[in-house]
Amino acid sequence: MEKKCMIIVTILLLVVMATPIKAIGQIVVEEQSTTYLYNAIKSETDPISIEKMLVQMEKQSASEPRDAMILDAGRYIAAKAYAHAGDAQKANYWMNKINNKSWKTSSLSTVTRALIEAGMLNDAEELVKPFLGQTGSNNFHYGLILYKRKEFKAALEYLKPNNEDKSDFLSADAEIYPFALIEADKQLDAFNEVNRLLKISANRSDRFKDASRKLFQNKYGDEIRYEFLLDSMDTVDHNSTLTKIAKMETNQLAPDFELKDLNGKSVSLKSLKGKIVILDFWATWCQPCIASFPGMQKAVDYYKNDDSVVFMFIHTQEKSPNAADDAKKMLIARGNRFDVYMDLKDEVLGKSPVSAAYKISGLPAKFFIDKNGFIRYKNVGYIGVDEAIPEIKTIVDKLKAE
Numbered sequence: 001m002e003k004k005c006m007i008i009v010t011i012l013l014l015v016v017m018a019t020p021i022k023a024i025g026q027i028v029v030e031e032q033s034t035t036y037l038y039n040a041i042k043s044e045t046d047p048i049s050i051e052k053m054l055v056q057m058e059k060q061s062a063s064e065p066r067d068a069m070i071l072d073a074g075r076y077i078a079a080k081a082y083a084h085a086g087d088a089q090k091a092n093y094w095m096n097k098i099n100n101k102s103w104k105t106s107s108l109s110t111v112t113r114a115l116i117e118a119g120m121l122n123d124a125e126e127l128v129k130p131f132l133g134q135t136g137s138n139n140f141h142y143g144l145i146l147y148k149r150k151e152f153k154a155a156l157e158y159l160k161p162n163n164e165d166k167s168d169f170l171s172a173d174a175e176i177y178p179f180a181l182i183e184a185d186k187q188l189d190a191f192n193e194v195n196r197l198l199k200i201s202a203n204r205s206d207r208f209k210d211a212s213r214k215l216f217q218n219k220y221g222d223e224i225r226y227e228f229l230l231d232s233m234d235t236v237d238h239n240s241t242l243t244k245i246a247k248m249e250t251n252q253l254a255p256d257f258e259l260k261d262l263n264g265k266s267v268s269l270k271s272l273k274g275k276i277v278i279l280d281f282w283a284t285w286c287q288p289c290i291a292s293f294p295g296m297q298k299a300v301d302y303y304k305n306d307d308s309v310v311f312m313f314i315h316t317q318e319k320s321p322n323a324a325d326d327a328k329k330m331l332i333a334r335g336n337r338f339d340v341y342m343d344l345k346d347e348v349l350g351k352s353p354v355s356a357a358y359k360i361s362g363l364p365a366k367f368f369i370d371k372n373g374f375i376r377y378k379n380v381g382y383i384g385v386d387e388a389i390p391e392i393k394t395i396v397d398k399l400k401a402e
Helices: 002-018 021-042 047-061 065-084 088-096 101-117 121-131 136-148 152-159 172-183 187-200 206-220 224-235 238-246 287-291 293-302 323-334 353-357 385-401
Strands: 249-253 258-261 266-268 276-282 309-316 340-343 365-369 374-380
Touching: 021 047, 021 065, 047 065, 047 088, 065 088, 065 101, 088 101, 088 121, 101 121, 101 136, 121 136, 136 152, 136 172, 152 172, 172 187, 172 206, 187 206, 206 224, 224 293, 238 385, 276 385, 287 293, 293 309, 293 385, 309 323, 309 353, 323 340, 340 353, 365 385, 374 385
Parallel strands: 276 309, 309 340
Antiparallel strands: 249 374, 258 266, 258 340, 276 365, 365 374
């Protein structure tokens, strides 16, 4: 029995020894080398070294369809590496060898961009021009080529965003279009685009912010609206603002009144018909009221040149016998610059009449009155400084649009 086993083992060894060593090695290499080489290619930056490994990878994968995707990924890396090195011919060679459609599309975009960054605008144009209209990326890169050639007006057609997907406008590429508008002397269009991009995200490059600041300054004569917009978009999501505003909606006729400001000048609500009026009821003893003033001051400054919007800060429910003087001192000390109207206590009624007419249940209280004299939004209670800014602008914009 032992002798028979030895004979069997000997026969098996002879069979193994008769098998070509290369063939055995190929079995092992073909199982591992494609992945191994691809990982090596991914970590390499020198295009010549990448190409050598890729050629080896092609030889070993020739008979293995399952490796086709990995092979195309390697070709993509080679094309990108040669493009970054400024070798358009080699970049094209490896890109054209890609069979997978998605890899080929991605490669076209990446290689074109790499050639642009390498300053090879003619090569980039030759590569991407036949594919214009197929993807937004192709159009953008062609527009970028024209932009870098200082053909700004021609570039606008290709750089202009063709949809409202916000994700497309968060990258630095989104800034190219407004820059092109500025260079093409389309200042109003540039302002609108800058305004839109800042509303999506205030996280922009310093160059973009400098250009934006100048546009706002040219349009309005100062930077206040620019700063106001940055504040509003930096801190509060627009959708949550709309949700919050929806809870403030109402529709009732605003009680008329006539009050004097701190200088003794009388103003009635009915005299402001045709304008958007914002009433802010407050008191010097109300800490939440005072805490909201920095945001309200920004809002007042934002609309200071807009005659269609009026702010009335109504000092009410005061407990001090020297209410007007207390209000003046406090405003001066805090550096606030807005119009304050005194809703002094009526000795007969025993309460502040305007506050009573508006049924104020707590301070601060804000009322937004439309051009026809109807209260359309109201909020009682403290609103954070960062929240107040976008809420006021959004409400005013809605009322203006009616």
